[in-house]
Amino acid sequence: MGKIRRMTNLVLYRKYRPQRFEEVVGQEHVVQTLTNSISSGNISHAYLFCGPRGSGKTTLARLFAKAINCKAAEGFEPCNKCSSCTEIMAGNSMDLIEVDAASHTGVDAIRELIEGIKFSPVKSKYKVFIIDECHQLSKSAANALLKTLEEPPSHAVFLLATTETHKMIPTIVSRCQKFDFKRLQIPEISKKLQFIAKKECIKFDDSALSLIALNSRGSFRDAESLLDQCISFAGQNALIKSQDIKELLGIVEVGQIAQFVDQLIEKNTKDAVLSINSMADTGVDLQEFAKTLVFYLRQSLLLKINPNFLNLQNSGLSAEELNKMKAQTASLAQKDVQNMLELFIDAENRMKYSAVPQLPIELAILDITHKEN
Ligand SMILES: Nc1ncnc2c1ncn2[C@@H]1O[C@H](COP(=O)(O)OP(=O)(O)OP(=O)(O)O)[C@@H](O)[C@H]1O
Numbered sequence: 001m002g003k004i005r006r007m008t009n010l011v012l013y014r015k016y017r018p019q020r021f022e023e024v025v026g027q028e029h030v031v032q033t034l035t036n037s038i039s040s041g042n043i044s045h046a047y048l049f050c051g052p053r054g055s056g057k058t059t060l061a062r063l064f065a066k067a068i069n070c071k072a073a074e075g076f077e078p079c080n081k082c083s084s085c086t087e088i089m090a091g092n093s094m095d096l097i098e099v100d101a102a103s104h105t106g107v108d109a110i111r112e113l114i115e116g117i118k119f120s121p122v123k124s125k126y127k128v129f130i131i132d133e134c135h136q137l138s139k140s141a142a143n144a145l146l147k148t149l150e151e152p153p154s155h156a157v158f159l160l161a162t163t164e165t166h167k168m169i170p171t172i173v174s175r176c177q178k179f180d181f182k183r184l185q186i187p188e189i190s191k192k193l194q195f196i197a198k199k200e201c202i203k204f205d206d207s208a209l210s211l212i213a214l215n216s217r218g219s220f221r222d223a224e225s226l227l228d229q230c231i232s233f234a235g236q237n238a239l240i241k242s243q244d245i246k247e248l249l250g251i252v253e254v255g256q257i258a259q260f261v262d263q264l265i266e267k268n269t270k271d272a273v274l275s276i277n278s279m280a281d282t283g284v285d286l287q288e289f290a291k292t293l294v295f296y297l298r299q300s301l302l303l304k305i306n307p308n309f310l311n312l313q314n315s316g317l318s319a320e321e322l323n324k325m326k327a328q329t330a331s332l333a334q335k336d337v338q339n340m341l342e343l344f345i346d347a348e349n350r351m352k353y354s355a356v357p358q359l360p361i362e363l364a365i366l367d368i369t370h371k372e373n
């Protein structure tokens, strides 16, 4: 099963990665600045893309590389037909070098890269270096990179991407033009899922797609791989209902989470522990439950801090669910929500190593329900 999943993953992933700037969802400010600089021929030597997982960093880095080396560009959009474009799309361009710093933490990859940098591009205008997860470069690799950024050859363009800007050395950051990618909103994700489902001729009921969008927590990558799993489960021409998705993915409904939070508020240890165990028995993925719970509590905390933070558009919740959340947060102090969040974040981490997966959650429940007011 795992193998099949990964293969279909690759298909959807390749198939629906935007190949033109106009296909990118959200990130308008980034797209506009990049396309303006292509139109005006004002290309910098170093760009830094910061932002959450699956928000389009690698996608836009490759798109940008394609656009600046395209031999038949139509305005700022790459033609996707010339030799440079097709080589980049096939992943075998000599002038686009991608390094995943998470897998090459050593100096070697960067050293090789830097030794090669003095050579002109093979057949394109620019030699483009994409360094993904660049906060993970070792110290010496980062220093080597910094040296290069201080005096880059005129044909070199660096595109650095990171999910954790604060872990980057500031001297690198200050040499780059920096872009902050936004976490995608649930309606944006739903819309693209609808588009993909239509292209793939897969019928979903509406609530099924929003259930997937909600469970992706703002990451397109996660949304698309959830959709992938649903498609490989249902086969072509099937109608996928939210109930199928819940069962297939072990997804937790907001209603279940809300009920669980009620039990915590009432300090009802017994029912809270029973809920967890019956979920485990019915095949709910508890790791998934913990993640969704943390997401729910975070939304509650935002609501507590400012009631206008959350609305029907950005929360992914139904009117009923949102009202329920509002009522719950009203009965809690901000400190209580914070405390729950900390305990469950911790529990979620510890579950990965626990022989009894529900134990860390049970301990968190005890902590919360036995706490003096
Ligand atoms: N803004 C977007 N518009 C349309 N599709 C997107 C967008 N962002 C991501 N996707 C989809 O999600 C997939 C993964 O995106 P991408 O690899 O660009 O994410 P990333 O920001 O580099 O994430 P990570 O930090 O995990 O590497 C893409 O193949 C694409 O299909």
Ligand SMILES: [Mg+2]
Residues within 6 Å of the ligand: 057, 058, 059, 132, 161
């Ligand atoms: Mg990436």
Ligand SMILES: [Zn+2]
Residues within 6 Å of the ligand: 069, 070, 071, 072, 073, 078, 079, 080, 081, 082, 083, 084, 085, 086
């Ligand atoms: Zn082209």
